[in-house]
Amino acid sequence: MSLNPGQCDVKRMSITDHKKSIKIDKDTANAKLIEYIDTINIYESIFTSHINADISFLDGASFKERFNISGDEDFEIEFLGYGNDTPLKYKLKVVEMANLIPNNNLRAKNFTLRLTSPELLIDSASSIAKSYSAGTKIILQDIIQKFLSSKKQLFIEETKDPPTLVIPYLSPFQAIDFVRQRAVSSKYKSSTFLFFETNQQYNFVTIEGLLDRGSKAKKQKFMQREDVSQNVKGNQASITDKDSFHLFFNYTVKDLFNLNNYFKNGAVQSVVTEFDITTKQVKKRLFQNKPGSKLFFEFADARNPDISTTLFNGYSKYNIKPYFVPFAKYKDSTNQTSNFVYDTLLERICYANLFTHEKTYVDIPGNTLLKAGDIIELEIPKYEGQESKKGRNDMDSGMYLITSIKHSIKIADSSKYDTHLELMRFGKGVYEK
Numbered sequence: 001m002s003l004n005p006g007q008c009d010v011k012r013m014s015i016t017d018h019k020k021s022i023k024i025d026k027d028t029a030n031a032k033l034i035e036y037i038d039t040i041n042i043y044e045s046i047f048t049s050h051i052n053a054d055i056s057f058l059d060g061a062s063f064k065e066r067f068n069i070s071g072d073e074d075f076e077i078e079f080l081g082y083g084n085d086t087p088l089k090y091k092l093k094v095v096e097m098a099n100l101i102p103n104n105n106l107r108a109k110n111f112t113l114r115l116t117s118p119e120l121l122i123d124s125a126s127s128i129a130k131s132y133s134a135g136t137k138i139i140l141q142d143i144i145q146k147f148l149s150s151k152k153q154l155f156i157e158e159t160k161d162p163p164t165l166v167i168p169y170l171s172p173f174q175a176i177d178f179v180r181q182r183a184v185s186s187k188y189k190s191s192t193f194l195f196f197e198t199n200q201q202y203n204f205v206t207i208e209g210l211l212d213r214g215s216k217a218k219k220q221k222f223m224q225r226e227d228v229s230q231n232v233k234g235n236q237a238s239i240t241d242k243d244s245f246h247l248f249f250n251y252t253v254k255d256l257f258n259l260n261n262y263f264k265n266g267a268v269q270s271v272v273t274e275f276d277i278t279t280k281q282v283k284k285r286l287f288q289n290k291p292g293s294k295l296f297f298e299f300a301d302a303r304n305p306d307i308s309t310t311l312f313n314g315y316s317k318y319n320i321k322p323y324f325v326p327f328a329k330y331k332d333s334t335n336q337t338s339n340f341v342y343d344t345l346l347e348r349i350c351y352a353n354l355f356t357h358e359k360t361y362v363d364i365p366g367n368t369l370l371k372a373g374d375i376i377e378l379e380i381p382k383y384e385g386q387e388s389k390k391g392r393n394d395m396d397s398g399m400y401l402i403t404s405i406k407h408s409i410k411i412a413d414s415s416k417y418d419t420h421l422e423l424m425r426f427g428k429g430v431y432e433k
Contacts, residue, residue, distance in 0.1 A: 003080070003081065003082040004082060005082045005083075005244045005245040005365040005366075006082070006244075006365040006366060006416060006417060006418070007081070007082060007366070007414075007415060007416070007417060008079050008080070008081055008366055008409050008415040008416070008417030009079060009080040009081075009087075009415070010026060010034065010077065010078075010079045010409070010411070010415060011078040011079060011080060011087050012025075012026060012076065012077065012078040013025070013026040013033060013034065013076065013077045013078070013079075014026065014033065014074075014075070014076050015033060015067070015069075015073050015074070015075050015094070016073060016074040016076075017067065017068065017073055018070075018071075018072040018073060020074075022067060024067060034411060036057050036058065036059055036061070036063050037055055037056070037057060037058075037411045037412075038056040038057065038058050038110075038410070038411060038412045039055070039056040039408065039409065039410050039411065039412070040053065040054075040055050040056075040077065040407075040408070040409045040411065041053060041054050041055075041406055041407070041408050041409075042077075042090060042406065042407040043404065043405070043406050044196070044197070044198050044199070044371060044372035044404065044405050045196060045372055045403065045404040045405075045422075046194050046196045046203075046210075046372050046373050046401075046402075046403050046404070047194070047196065047403065047404070048196060048197075049120075049173045049176065049177075049195055049196060049197060050116055050117040050119060050120045050173075050197050051090065051092065051116065051117045051197050051198075051199070052114070052115070052116050053075075053090070053092055053114075053115040053116070054112050054113065054114050054115065055075070055112065055113045055115065056110065056111075056112050057110065057111050057112070057113065058108060058110055058412070059108060059109050059110070059111065060107055060108035060109075064097075064111065069094065069097065069113070071094055071095060071096070071097070072093060072094065072095075072121070073093070073094040074091065074092075074093065074094075075090075075091075075092045075093070075094060075113075075115050076089075076090070076091050076092075077089070077090050078090075079368070079409065079417075080368060081365075081366040081367055081368040081369075081417055082245055082365065082366065082367075083245055083367070083369065084367075084368045084369050086368075087368065088199055088368045088407070089199065090199055091118070092115035092116060092117060092118070093115060093116060093117070093118045093120075093121055094113050094114070094115055095114055095115065095116050095120070095121065096113070096114035097111055097112070097113055097114075098111070098112045098114060099111055099112045117197060118150075119144075119148045119149075119150050119152075119172075119173075120173070122147075122148050122149060122172070123148060123171050123172045123173045124171070126147055126148075126171060126172055127169055127170060127171055128143065128147055128167045128169070128170055128171070128172060128175045129167060129168065129169040130166075130167050131164060131165070131166045131167075132164070132165045132166075132167070133164050134161075135159070135161040136156065136159040136161055136179060136183055136204075137156045137159075139165065139179055140154065140156060140176060140179065140204055141154060143172050143175055143176055144172075144176075144202060147172040147175075148172045150202075152197070152201055152202055153200070153201035153202070154201060154202045154203075154204070155201055155202070155203050155204065155205065156204040156205075157185060157186075157187075157188075157193075157204060157205050157206055157209050158185070158186040158187065159183045159184060159185060159186055160184045160185070160186055160340045165179065165182070176195050176204075177195065180193045180194070180195050180204070181193075182341060183204075184340035184341060184343070184344050185206050185208075185209070185344075187209070188206045188208035188209055188212075189208075189295070189344065189347050190206070190207075190208060190295065190344065190347040190348045190350070190351035190352075191206060191344040191347070191348050192206050192207045192208065192348050192351050192352050192355070193205065193206050194206070194207065194210075196372060196373070198371040198372055198373065199371065200371065203373060205373070207351070207352075207355055207401070208351075210373050210375075210401060211375065211401060211426050214373075214374060214375030214399075214401065214426075215375065215399065215426070217375070219375055219376055219377050219399065220246070220367075220369065220370065220376050220377070221246060221376070221377040221378075221379060222246050222247065222248040222362070222364055222376060222377070222378055222379070223246055223247065223248070223378070223379040223381075224247065224248060224249075224251065224379075224380065224381050225243070225247065225381075244365065245365050245367075246364075247364070247365070248362040248363065248364050248378065249362065249363045249364070250361065250362060250363045251360070251361075251362050251380070252360070252361040252362075253358065253359070253360050253361075253396075254358070254359045254360075254361070255357055255358060255359065256358055257306065257357065257358070258357055259311070261353065261357060262306070262307075262353070262354075262357075263315060263318075263319045263321075264321075265321070265349065265353040266287075266319075266321030266323075266346070266349050266350060266353065267289055267306075267307075267349075267350050267353045267354055268288070268289050268307060268311075268312060268315065268316050268319050269286070269287065269288050269289070269316040269319050269320050269321070270286075270287050270320060270321035270322070270323060270346050270349070270350070271284055271285065271286045271287065271320055271321070271322055271323070271346075272284070272285050272287070272322075272323040272324070272325060272342060272345050272346055273322065273323070273324050273325070274325045274342050275324070275325070275326055277326065283342075285342070285346070286320075287346035287347070287350065288312075288316065289307055289312075289350050290307065290312055291307050291308060291309050291312060293307070295347060295350060295351055295354075306354055323345060323346070323349070325341060325342050325345065355424060355425075356424065358424065358425050359403075359422060359423070359424060360378075360400060360422075360423040360424070360425070361420070361421065361422055361423070362378070362420075362421050362423065363418055363419070363420050363421070364418070364419050364421065365417070365418065365419070366407065366408075366409070366416075366417025366418055366419050367419045368407075370402060370405060370419065370421075371402070371405065372402055372403065372404060372405050373401070373402065374401075374402045375399050375400065375401055375402070375426060376399070376400055376402065376421075376423070377397075377398065377399050377400070378396075378397055378398065378400055378423075379392055379397050380392070380393045380396045380397045381393060398425070398426065399426035400423035400424065400425060400426060401423065401424050401425075401426055402421055402422070402423060403422050403423065403424050404421070404422035405419060405420070405421055405422075406419070406420040406421075407419055408420060
């Protein structure tokens, strides 16, 4: 099947009941699943530990009652978009039925099935109370393979490991988050760790690690251009320009900057105090994020574009955000390991605050090549209404990290396929002269 930008080929789709006795396929003879579905939305995010999805049904043949849809059913989908020979595959569980609304003519009803990764159901019914004397990688592998019964691949960045870690009766995903909050990177200073799932694997990584690897990989580039057809979702015959696959629409930026949040969240100046309850010693460390800081910087001259000299000189003296760490050593009879959290706490808070303050949203033609955690390049034009050739806005154009992605397939409209992206800036572009 030859696809145009904005089209989708659903290769395989099925729902299997919890007894594994009834399987409703995309093209089952007596009940074609695809005929009941209006829209499928699949969500990935670097801020969630699992994949979510929802399916909107238009049911005019008692689909729910005939197949006793009551939760724990297996849903599988495999679909292909333009520009990719490898289809995306998802295996999810039905966890909720919502929005059951009869149509006014009483001949059909609409409802939505909520789906999620199978591991989230296991997480809801499990808990861990265990002490570990192993590295972060071994702890995470044990939780995911033993307590979540998952066979998914796991990518873990190298960390500095404390000698002991006690999981205090938490669910598996809570336990992983417990580890994430205490993890300190062996390479990246801020240690802003994330744990998230994509269709390929679980990822335990820092934001800096994602940016570092993504900047070295080949990136897809998206643009806004008047000379490229935007009709990528309409009549197939009208699509003549393959560059339409690289267009983005509905460009929205939320909170370009917020100085109040900079100060309140410790992005300019802060201090961490360590108190050793054994020796009663107090230790303080001051952190200053000056304009020349390379923690979060502009590509042009490696300076921090969010903190100006006047901003720092005028307000940092009033803003010393305090943090407290109640111990200085992991003490037992055999080791005196340093508390790594003390060394990275302030950089982590500052980096996370600066990274998350500017969110950008764009829509693109359906794209199965992208996933949460990838980096793309946006070429944003100058918005100069009197000019026929707008040129490139060098300040806003540049590399962006995909923090969330939604694959949206409109089955009822000839499998129209859109991808919606939430993006965060990878540093800054260069300022216009």
